[in-house]
Amino acid sequence: MREFLKSILRQVGALLLAYTVFCLFLVFFFVVLGFLIDGKGVAIRDQSILIFDLNVNIKDAPRSQTIFASFAESLQGPPTLEVTLKDTLDAIKRAAKDDRIAGLLLFGSRNPGESGSNYPNLAEIRRAIKKFSEAGKPVLAYLIEPSIRDYYLATAAERIIINPFGYLKLNGLSARMAFLGNAFEEYGIGIQISKAGRFKSASEAFTRDGMSEENREQTERWVHGIWDFILDAISEERGISIDALRRLSSERGLFLPADALGEGLVDAVHYYDVVLEEMGEIAAFDDSIESFAQVRLPHYIEEGRVQLAPQFDQDDRIAVVYVEGEIVSGEGDGVRFGGDRIARELRKLRQDEGVKAVVLRVNSPGGSALATEIIEREVQLLGREKPVVVSMGGYAASGGYWISTSADIIFANPSTITGSIGVFSLFLNLSEVANRHGVTFDGVKTSPFAEIFDITRARSKEEIAVIDEFTESIYEAFLEKVEGGRGMRREEVEAIAQGRVWTGADAIKLGLVDRIGGLEAAIDEAVHLGGLAAGSWRLVEIPRRKDFSSILENWIKRRDGEPLLSNYKMLPHSIGKLLSGFMVLQDLNDPLGIYARMPFLVTMD
Incomplete structure (x- = not known):
């Protein structure tokens, strides 16, 4: 028996040693890789166009990465789908003064499902784009099926071109809310609510099947307020009265390219190859991609972060x-x-x-x-x-x-x-859903309020x-x-x-x-x-x-959770x-x- 236990302990010890060696090797590998890739810059040609892909999600805070995301980024470069608002503003401001950047092209579609798609962020970016244009550099927007967010941002451009088979939306805003009251009732999930404030409607999502009158009143006000803000910005840039924009929104909403051109919502209707030719007249030719010289916004941000790192002698x-x-x-x-x-x-x-x-x-x-x-x-x-x-x-x-x-x-x-x-x-009450599956609850307590936070009743x-x-x-x-x-x-x-x-x-x-x-x-x-x-x-x-090093440290300590x-x-x-x-x-x-x-x-x- 003693020999058996010794054998087991030796095997366990060997496994622990092998695991430790493997982890140390993995850490060493990642550290060396980080040093090898650290500082890898982005080569930007003279007379390049800065490409602002509208599908990029613009968030406030820097991303919270895992070790594997950081590793992938080290190999593939920065992701093209997420940047911060501050980085974006700094990049556009820097590009306005950068002799290598000849112009700006807005292209693609926003992702409305992310927090960065909010209109305050887009409004601040619009201001930065207009200042870029005031610096004497052309700004062009190429749209295919733009959302209202896309079009709102694109109106900061000097010219808006739309694809002949695309369409333009100016059909207004809607705010819809999901209500789980019926679903919770169907599944036997009880909800008890206490609220202070006549318009405090957050709990309605869990108890009702539709909006209360108070919630409808306040929602209509803020949705219409944001719509007024959008129309005012479009009116200023496109030279169309707000009343005319309201009429277009109410009577039609969706516009074929020719109609959008006729109403003055866009400046031209062309395929992308025409846009490429127009960019070619502004930018230099890049033999490596057989197109006009260009740099995408995330890569330009990364290059700026490397070259313009903060001077730490400033206390x-x-x-x-x-x-x-x-x-x-x-x-x-x-x-x-x-x-x-x-x-x-x-x-x-x-x-x-x-x-x-x-x-x-x-x-x-x-x-x-x-x-x-x-x-x-x-x-x-x-x-x-x-x-x-x-x-x-x-x-x-x-x-x-x-x-x-x-x-x-x-x-x-x-x-x-x-x-x-x-x-x-x-507060949740899961007694009914539990009972439906044969689970019941019973117990004792020392005072009437001992179970006030209990979710089983x-x-x-x-x-x-x-x-x-x-x-x-x-x-x-x-x-x-x-x-x-x-x-x-x-x-x-x-x-x-x-x-x-x-x-x-x-x-x-x-x-x-x-x-x-x-x-x-x-x-x-x-x-x-x-x-x-x-x-x-x-x-x-x-x-x-x-x-990379701090992400690696957090990964080792298992502090990053999801x-x-x-x-x-x-x-x-x-x-x-x-x-x-x-x-x-x-x-x-x-x-x-x-x-x-x-x-x-x-x-x-």
């Missing part, structure tokens, strides 16, 4: 902290922003004497009330020691607005969705009363945050709160934000408030952009859209079940 810094996506309790992950993680980063910035001001870039619909308050507390403490400027992206609503209230100045775009000052509580009237009290107290705290942060009277806050969603254009009139502007304007204001001279500071971004089914967006659109409705439940991790979040499951086309 003074402006920090941009990104809060993009759902706010959840704990650390979060690559998809969701954990309150503890963001609070820790803000605390570090507060204690760092080299950081002179902070920009909080918020592109979030909110989430856990506890996580939101943890972040807001650190924003408040940070603001006592150095300037804090908020830049609102596509969404800065409910919890997203909560964390913004203590800032010195809040910037928003007219099409930003904000407000939603209200809270709700949501419905809450009693007494328990609901306690939950209502908690919900109302959180709502009161939210109102106080707005009242103190914005310098408003309580009655003024109550009149615009109630969970109601507003556009940025409305918010500035109501006193919820201070100025209209994007990320660049917020950074400029932070530099001013920080008392910094031009060229005397550098920008740092939080979460920090991960290089929730199950987090890639449901890769599924066919209709299936992914349906599944996303159920996936939001995994975001509901507040310890008390109380959330400051705008309506769930809204898709706008």
